[in-house]
Amino acid sequence: MKKDTRKLPSKRIWILIIIALILIPFFLFQNKHLVITNYTYESDKLSPDLDGYRIVQISDLHNATFGKNNRKLLDAIKSCSPDMIVLTGDLVDSNHTNVKRAVSFVEQAVTIAPVYYVTGNHEYWLTSTDRQQTLQGILSAGAINLDNLSVPITRGDSSFLLVGLDDHHLSDETLKRLLTNQNELSIVLAHEPQYLQEYADAGADLVLSGHAHGGQFRLPFIGGLVAPDQGFLPKYTSGDYTIADTDMIVSRGLGNSIIPIRLFNYPEIVCVELKASSKKPTSP
Numbered sequence: 557m558k559k560d561t562r563k564l565p566s567k568r569i570w571i572l573i574i575i576a577l578i579l580i581p582f583f584l585f586q587n588k589h590l591v592i593t594n595y596t597y598e599s600d601k602l603s604p605d606l607d608g609y610r611i612v613q614i615s616d617l618h619n620a621t622f623g624k625n626n627r628k629l630l631d632a633i634k635s636c637s638p639d640m641i642v643l644t645g646d647l648v649d650s651n652h653t654n655v656k657r658a659v660s661f662v663e664q665a666v667t668i669a670p671v672y673y674v675t676g677n678h679e680y681w682l683t684s685t686d687r688q689q690t691l692q693g694i695l696s697a698g699a700i701n702l703d704n705l706s707v708p709i710t711r712g713d714s715s716f717l718l719v720g721l722d723d724h725h726l727s728d729e730t731l732k733r734l735l736t737n738q739n740e741l742s743i744v745l746a747h748e749p750q751y752l753q754e755y756a757d758a759g760a761d762l763v764l765s766g767h768a769h770g771g772q773f774r775l776p777f778i779g780g781l782v783a784p785d786q787g788f789l790p791k792y793t794s795g796d797y798t799i800a801d802t803d804m805i806v807s808r809g810l811g812n813s814i815i816p817i818r819l820f821n822y823p824e825i826v827c828v829e830l831k832a833s834s835k836k837p838t839s840p
Contacts, residue, residue, distance in 0.1 A: 583817055590622055590632050591822045595796065595805055597762055598833035601741035605712030606830055611743070612638035612669070613826040615766025616809025618649040618678065619657055622823070626661050629810070629825075630668070636827040638669040640709070643699070644766045645676020645723060645747030649813050653686050659693035666698040672707075673699045674720040676747040676767065677784070678813065702745060706734045716741040716830075719760070727751045731758035749792035749806045750785055756802035763804040764828070768793040770808030773819040780821070794824075 612633050622629040633641065648658045665671050673694055679687060695701060702720025709718050719734050719742055726748055735742055735758055742761045749765040771780010771793035780793035797804045808824040 583819075586820070587812065587818050587823065588622060589822050590628065590810075590825060592632060592636060592825045592827055593807075595826065595828045596831055597803065597805075597828055598831040599741050599761060600833065601739065601761065602716065602830055602832040603712075603714035604832050605714035606716060607832040609709075609711065609830040610636060610638045610640070611764070611828045611830070612636050612641045613644055613764050613766075613805070613807050613828065614641060614647075614665075614810065615644040615747075615764075615807040615826075616646040616676070616769060616811055616813075617643075617658070617661070618646055618809075618811030618813050619652060619654045620811030620823070621657065622810070626657075626664070629661075630664050632825055633665065634668050636825070638827070639711075640718075641665050641669050641671045642718075642745050642764060643671065643673040644745050644764055644807065645674055646678040646766070646809070646811075646813075647673070647676075647694070648678060648682065648686070648690055649811065650678045650681035651813055653682060655686055655689045655693060658690060659697055662694050662697040662699050671697075671699040672702045672718060672720065672745065674702050674745045674747060675722045677723050680723055704730055704734070716743060718743050718745070720745045721747075723747050727754045731755065731760065735759050748785060749797075749804060750790075752792065752797060752799050752802070752804050755804065756799040760802050762828075763802065764807070764826070765792075765804055766807040766809050768806060768808075769812065769815075770794045770818065770821040770824070772812075772815050772821065774821040782815075794821075 703722035706719040708715045717740050744760045744763045748767040755763045768783035773781045783790035794808045807826045810823040
């Protein structure tokens with residue numbers, strides 16, 4: 557009889573296999589479990605006709621998918637009953653670009669509510685061909701490109717000003733030129749949050765931003781650990797911030813890029829409900 561000399565995996569290998577089987581589902585959940593964060597923004601500049609108006613913010617998707625054809629993400633957006641959907645940059649990712657997937661998402665989103673879009677840094681990092689195809693695809697899908705533009709949003713006899721900044725004009729005089737009527741409520745779409753002081757100096761009322769990915773890894777009592785353009789222990793990563801009369805809501809975003817995983821930092825959909833009052837924005 558021949559003796560089988562093949563070695564069984566060592567105890568150490570079995571331990572590593574078990575750890576991997578535990579960690580893989582854990583990290584998948586961390587990076588694919590969608591949450592909806594609801595805010596109420598109250599302003600005395602808002603007239604009663606716009607009371608209850610809902611804005612859903614989608615930021616930093618980075619070509620991520622949630623369910624087949626992003627159905628899980630789209631269903632979550634629809635559950636918010638939005639009057640408007642805003643895309644605050646980095647819809648695509650320059651490291652693993654999929655223009656078709658980005659455009660497909662927009663094509664489906666516009667069937668839920670009007671979609672407004674501004675560029676993030678990753679749109680500018682695309683090749684010229686990919687950048688052109690992305691923008692043309694988004695426009696053809698029915699979204700409105702709001703880069704360095706403003707548009708009045710009306711309901712009944714009431715309106716507010718929706719303003720967009722592209723990622724190359726966040727800290728110059730562009731926003732001041734767009735905010736010509738300080739008596740009208742202004743909501744600004746700006747991809748990067750670290751320019752809050754500049755947004756406040758320009759007189760913005762509410763800014764919707766992203767870019768920080770929630771600090772990527774979030775720890776109790778510390779918050780986010782690292783963010784683009786803010787480095788370690790960044791100041792603006794998630795939630796609402798205020799300088800003077802300007803409030804800013806920072807979305808944790810949905811996808812990843814250079815750092816491929818999140819930790820204790822679920823992908824986030826932001827829903828902002830407008831209220832005709834004089835109070836500041838609060839999160840529940």
